[in-house]
Amino acid sequence: MTSSTRPTQPYARRAWLASLVIVWLGTTATLVGMPATAQDKFITVASTTSTEQSGLFGHLLPLFKKDSGIDVRVVALGTGQALDTGRRGDADVVFVHDKVAEEKFVADGFGVSRIEVMYNDFVLVGPKGDPAAAAGRDITAALKKVADAKAAFVSRGDKSGTHAAELRYWKAAGVELDVAKGPWYRETGSGMGPALNTASGMNAYILTDRGTWLSFKNRGDLAVLVEGDTRLFNQYGVILVNPSKHAHVKKDLAQKFIDWLVSASGQKAIADYKIGGEQLFFPNAKR
Amino acid sequence: MSDFSAALSGAFHLISSADPKLVQIVGLSLSVSLSAVAIASLLGLALGAWLAVSRFAGRGVIIAVLNALMGLPPVVIGLVVYLLLSRAGPLGQYGLLFTPTAMVIAQAILITPIIAALARQVIEDAWNNYREQFQSLGVHGWRASATLVWDTRFSLVTVTLAGLGRACAEVGAVMIVGGNIDGVTRVMTTAIALETTKGDLPLALSLGVVLVLVVLTLNLIAQWLKSFAEARYG
Structure with a gap:
């Protein structure tokens, strides 16, 4: 292991270390960069698998984004888990379909109010x-x-x-x-x-x-x-997570989303969503 | 058999068309898992090397715990990280839940024990071979560890790849802490799970084939780098 038989050794070691450091810095940089690029206007919506997997959100969200410039991040869960996500403050808006549980959520002070949007x-x-x-x-x-x-x-x-x-x-x-x-x-x-x-x-x-x-x-x-x-018939309601329980809730952006859902253009967008010519959701917001 | 041939041709179509959505998902999978491996290697190799050369009471217990942690179900880690990062949890103020950073944290926790436990074994074997030489030269502690890590570096690459494989393959943890949000936290494995729940089994399997090909490519690159380095400097 003398330097005369292995003259490249110190350089090799340096090259190895350098490449390791580069890889490490690179991955860390992308990691740090990710949240920064995604830091634009967005809200998190806890919703159900039925709205996500039926493709409704894929149809609605680009239209809402066009109207408002707001990105909506949907976490699709069962209604029970979605309400729990809201209760913990991990979402700004809850959009689910279990009237009894939703009313309890609001009565317990976790939500501001329950607004009916549509049914399927x-x-x-x-x-x-x-x-x-x-x-x-x-x-x-x-x-x-x-x-x-x-x-x-x-x-x-x-x-x-x-x-x-x-x-x-x-x-x-x-x-x-x-x-x-x-x-x-x-x-x-x-x-x-x-x-x-x-x-x-x-x-x-x-x-x-x-x-x-x-x-x-x-x-x-x-x-x-x-x-x-x-x-x-299965009624869907939308609820703003109570900002007085969770101060970080983006209440202005979230309220814009809720207002849009029950607005004429939001309701029309819901009615327009069809699979194989069949309408899936029937808007019935009280305006 | 038609399902499998449909999946294979589907995978080929996905790759050849370079679907921007797929590219974004693959890119996120890679950056999340590689970041997790980078962090876990740093922690795991240090811990493994330290355990390999030190002797103290309770060491056997720590090694047993470390080996057991290799079998931790990802969904349990996901749950723990979820509760920690949730707004109602102790780290809630940072708002990290449902972000790629949360996924990196969960995967790093998942694979650190794997890298540490395997590295400990590799380095300890080397330590047993060289212990007397080290002692006669008066090399102890972190110097001995560092020398051994350097000496076993080619084996440790394989250890790191084992961690990478686990990170790329797991779905339970990233599903819970990432939330599988379209365009933000959707990675290969959660996309496969989603397509399965939609009943689109051929598309799910096509994505699976793509995932296998991505992992294979990473391993081929690592293998090539390793043999290149061994031939040149080994």
């Missing part, structure tokens, strides 16, 4: 052969038949707005889930898409919002069996 509807999806003979327009009668036949049913089981609605329909159908629950009733504890993947794999019945269903591609042998029951 749920559909009961199941195997085309319909082993429980559940097809029709009456959601509670259909669920009763599924329970009586002990036909495979997939539940979200994740405290989402869709899960809360499903539990309400079981109750209205007079099915005591705690008693009736058996191997046929499968709680996946996952989002709408993963639950649909499970239902498609097991050829099971499942309650889903129409938007996610229309944009869902892995349908297998499933088809819509129950739709059109007015009880299946």
Whole structure:
């Protein structure tokens, strides 16, 4: 290991160190640079998987950005988790669909007020052969038949707005889930898409919002069996996270987003969103 | 089989068209994971080298803990970092949740134990070979550590690559702390998870193929650099 046999050694060491330092500085610089470039006008919206995965936000946000210059960062979660994100102050706006939970959120002081924006509807999806003979327009009668036949049913089981609605329909159908629950009733504890993947794999019945269903591609042998029951309407509300609880909430930018959603142009943009010619969300803001 | 061929041709199409959205996602994946590896290497190599040459009571326990931490589920790390960075958490004032920085922090925590534990083994093996020489030359402590790190540098590159592989592959932690926000915190793995939830399995698999190719390219570059350096200076 003498210098005469390995004359390049000191230079080699320096070159190695230099290249390491360059790589390290480079990555650190990009890391530091990232938040800086993204520091423009933006708000964070905690919303549901149904609005994100149906492609509604992909349609709305560029239009809002054009009108206002504000970027909207959407974190798509179940309604329960989205409200919790707002409660912790990690979002400026909550845009979800579980009226009871939303009203509690506002009553507890975490939100300023709840404003109705639009509705979509749920559909009961199941195997085309319909082993429980559940097809029709009456959601509670259909669920009763599924329970009586002990036909495979997939539940979200994740405290989402869709899960809360499903539990309400079981109750209205007079099915005591705690008693009736058996191997046929499968709680996946996952989002709408993963639950649909499970239902498609097991050829099971499942309650889903129409938007996610229309944009869902892995349908297998499933088809819509129950739709059109007015009880299946699903109201969306938007709430500004209370700035007096969380001082960092960007209330001016966030209020602009909420105002735009219920404005004529926002409501029209919602109505204009279609998949395969079918309208997914129906604006119904009270102006 | 049609699913797989569709995924392969889909991946080829994605790459050949250089879809700007895909380029942005791949770029973010790389900068997040490489930053995490840079930080974790600094901490992990130092910790590993120190553990390799020091002898103290409780050392065995620390090594066992370090080895166990290699198996930490990313989703647990994600949850812990989420609670720390949340506005309601102790570091909430910095507003780091749902940013790439949060993702770097989570991944760095994930892979530091991996790099430290593997580096400790590599360096300790070298230490066992050279201990007597070092002692006769009176080389101790950090000097011995530094010399050993330098001596085992080629093996340590592989250790670092193991950390990089883990960082690029994980989805649980970055999903929670990043929020998978389109254009801001969406990376390869969370994009794959999203397409899976949408039921677009061929597109999800195509993205998976792209991810594998990106990781493979990184490893080939590292391999090439390593053999070049070994041939020239080894």
